Amino acid sequence: MKSNYVLCDASSLISLTVSCLDSLLPFFQEKFRVRFLIPKSVEYEAVTRPLSFKSKIHSFSALRIKDMIHDEVIEVVSENAEEETKELMRLGNSIFHARGRTVRLMHMGETEMLVLANRLQVPSLLMDERTTRILVEDPISMKKHLQKEFRANIMVNKKHLLDFSSKVKDLDVIRSTELLYLAYENGFLRHFNDIEKDAAEAALYNLKYAGCAVSFNELKEYAKLMVR
Amino acid sequence: MLDFPTAAKLVRDAFRTRNQRKMRKANDKIMREWVLSPTDELYQLSVYSYVLAKMLSKPRFMGRTYSGKHKEIDSLLSRLVSFAQKNNQKEFSQTLLTLKSSIQDVESSDARYIKNMMEKGRLKTAATLYAQGISLSAASEMTGVEKQEIMDYAGKTLMFDRMGEGENLSKRLKKARKILTGGKK
Numbered sequence: 001m002k003s004n005y006v007l008c009d010a011s012s013l014i015s016l017t018v019s020c021l022d023s024l025l026p027f028f029q030e031k032f033r034v035r036f037l038i039p040k041s042v043e044y045e046a047v048t049r050p051l052s053f054k055s056k057i058h059s060f061s062a063l064r065i066k067d068m069i070h071d072e073v074i075e076v077v078s079e080n081a082e083e084e085t086k087e088l089m090r091l092g093n094s095i096f097h098a099r100g101r102t103v104r105l106m107h108m109g110e111t112e113m114l115v116l117a118n119r120l121q122v123p124s125l126l127m128d129e130r131t132t133r134i135l136v137e138d139p140i141s142m143k144k145h146l147q148k149e150f151r152a153n154i155m156v157n158k159k160h161l162l163d164f165s166s167k168v169k170d171l172d173v174i175r176s177t178e179l180l181y182l183a184y185e186n187g188f189l190r191h192f193n194d195i196e197k198d199a200a201e202a203a204l205y206n207l208k209y210a211g212c213a214v215s216f217n218e219l220k221e222y223a224k225l226m227v228r
Numbered sequence: 229m230l231d232f233p234t235a236a237k238l239v240r241d242a243f244r245t246r247n248q249r250k251m252r253k254a255n256d257k258i259m260r261e262w263v264l265s266p267t268d269e270l271y272q273l274s275v276y277s278y279v280l281a282k283m284l285s286k287p288r289f290m291g292r293t294y295s296g297k298h299k300e301i302d303s304l305l306s307r308l309v310s311f312a313q314k315n316n317q318k319e320f321s322q323t324l325l326t327l328k329s330s331i332q333d334v335e336s337s338d339a340r341y342i343k344n345m346m347e348k349g350r351l352k353t354a355a356t357l358y359a360q361g362i363s364l365s366a367a368s369e370m371t372g373v374e375k376q377e378i379m380d381y382a383g384k385t386l387m388f389d390r391m392g393e394g395e396n397l398s399k400r401l402k403k404a405r406k407i408l409t410g411g412k413k
Contacts, residue, residue, distance in 0.1 A: 003407070003410075004407075006408075010375060011375065011379060014375060014376050014379055032408060032409050032410060034407075045375070058374065058376045061376065099264065101264045101265070104266075104366070105362055105363055106363050106366065107365035107366035107369060108365070109363075109364075124407040128379075129363065129365075130358075130388060131361055133394055134391070134392065134394050138392055138394045138395070141391065141394070142392075145390075145392065146360070146361050148390075149361060150264075150360070172403050173394075174400065174403065174404040174408075175400075178401060179408065182404055182409060186409065208383055208388075209383040210379065210383050211376075211383040213388045214388060215388045216386075216389055218393060218397055225397075225401075
């Protein structure tokens with residue numbers, strides 16, 4: 001097990017760069033020797049593709065990530081896991097059923113992260129996307145959520161759920177807000193002096209507004225922990 | 229199950245009565261159906277019903293200047309219903325395209341934003357999918373909207389407060405501490 005490795009998906013890189021908090025990655029790399037990995041598909045999604053847009057709307061974020069790859073803060077890994085990814089996606093997409101039809105929640109993009117984490121023996125995932133994280137951590141809350149959203153009874157294929165869960169049971173998913181909080185604990189924002197806590201709280205909100213899947217309740221909890 | 233004729237009728241009736249609330253409800257129903265039966269036609273109907281609801285909510289688009297366009301849209305929606313009832317897929321799709329350009333015409337005469345209503349409709353549709361529980365990548369692929377844009381939109385909504393949070397925060401931080409600092413504080 002590579003315990004100091006973290007596999008990052010595109011969603012976390014997006015919220016970190018959009019909120020100008022991508023310097024968290026070199027902070028952990030330098031201070032705790034954490035190694036951040038991305039598969040080629042994430043590099044394409046977060047760097048190559050946005051840089052091809054004429055509007056340049058996401059270019060700055062993409063360039064910040066490109067720069068971190070250049071500086072070896074982020075390492076790109078070449079690994080092909082297409083078949084396993086398809087299989088896991090097939091399982092994940094056949095767990096929930098509404099009105100006699102399958103609710104297809106998962107996509108190759110996020111599923112590949114789960115497969116690669118297992119294959120590379122990197123059990124830690126940095127992911128700000130919500131659906132995949134909830135499916136890994138608490139699939140039953142997804143059932144309740146789907147029931148509310150579709151106003152229908154959601155049937156669960158228990159076998160597929162168990163099979164899916166057994167394949168992801170060793171994975172730990174963290175979000176960019178956890179990264180920020182721990183960086184704060186370790187002095188990342190110390191230069192703010194007496195407004196350090198305010199800066200940390202504001203930065204957490206910044207990550208939320210950039211799309212990190214964190215609730216306002218959780219942000220309040222973070223704030224309480226900071227007071228202690 | 230919401231079939232094409234019923235979906236098209238919902239949109240036609242809401243627009244014919246210039247009823248924004250009804251149009252929003254039509255949009256909700258079509259969206260829910262589209263997630264379960266993802267076809268291109270339902271996707272387009274979903275986006276157009278959102279855009280039409282927006283249009284109905286804006287007095288500047290509902291004045292006399294646009295009455296000709298409104299009649300055109302009424303007529304196109306009636307044709308949509310008719311082609312859907314006859315199961316004429318080709319004409320249905322063709323009419324959807326004409327409807328799209330009619331809707332775009334309304335806004336292009338008074339454009340005020342970089343992102344037009346149709347693009348906003350696609351973004352809103354993508355964000356709604358994500359809010360319903362579809363993964364970010366899947367929502368992005370189904371609608372052709374960039375992840376960045378969906379995240380930016382989602383971050384300013386309460387969607388992450390409307391669902392279970394997964395593991396509790398102290399457990400999550402403990403785990404993160406182990407991963408990122410080797411357990412050191």
